[in-house]
Amino acid sequence: MADTVAAPADDDEEREPTGFVFEDRPRPLEGIRAYGLIMAMWVRSTMAYRASFAMTLLGNLAVTAFDFVTILLMFSHVDALGGYALPEVALLYGLSATAFGVCDLLLGSMDRVGGRVRDGTLDTLLVRPVPVLAQVAADRFALRRLGRITQGLLVLGYALVTLDIAWTPLKTLMLPMTVLSGAAIFGAIFIAGAAFQFVAQDASEVQNSFTYGGTTLLQYPPTIFAKDLVRGVTFVVPLAFVSWLPALYVLGREYPVDLPQWVAFLPPLVAAGACGLAGLAWRAGLRSYRSTGN
DSSP, X not given: OOOOOOOOOOTTSOOOOOSOOOOOOOHHHHHHHHHHHHHHHHHXXXXXXXXXXXXXXXXXXXXXXXXXXXXXXXHTTOSOBTTBOHHHHHHHHHHHHHHHHHHHHXXXXXXXXXXXXXXXXXXXXXXXXXXXXXXXXXXXXXXXXXXXXXHHHHHHHHHHHHSOOOOOHHHHHHHHHHHHHHHHHHHHHHHHHHHHHHHHSSOHHHHHHHHHHHHHHHTSXXXXXXXXXXXXXXXISOGGGXXXXXXXXXXXXXXXXXXXXXXXXXXXXXXXXXXXXHHHHHHHHHHTOOOOOO
């Protein structure tokens, strides 16, 4: 009796899937999904110790509040700072602090890239089927950073209640647009700074000078700074679009650098352009990465 030999399965024949099936998604959507999953993991870890989370949240709120306390101490000795009264400075402070708080919450871990490059732990991220940027951004997601956002919103609320502004629909829409665009601009600076760390490997402080230092700069009126500095944060590093330009439109004040009034409506476009350039910088930095080896 002849043996019967089973014919090999054709490569094109549909086979029964085994294990996990990964859906084909566009790369950006896959990155967003991965970011959300990693973030949810850290949030669950944080909320396992609710009392500890509450204390760290209040601590973060208190520490960031000292920035505005410093401004209050200044106004206890002067009536105006650079020609701006306390409520006007509070508006500048509230917009920049809230925008930076949103960005710091979502991308605050980007300054760890230099450390990962030095110790080689970035290699573990490269072998996973998830965009590296999403993994780095969501790593150690710190929910306590909500304290900075809360503090910024409180100061912004004080400014809006105190200021006598002739509100129009454009001025009303300007506030949420400013916060969202400002957060995106800060995010682009975070990512560009992280890309620079692929080359410098120990440049977190350089990155922080533009992020944490930038939000401190924007909390004060542009009139107290030299015009060369104001031009630099307008045309080179677009920090002025985070709060100065839209806030001065709301206040009805002129910008120290001669610019047309419609420039105040450009933050979304500036944010989109900055994010695009930051994305290219990140891709170039990641491609230049060389493992530390054994």
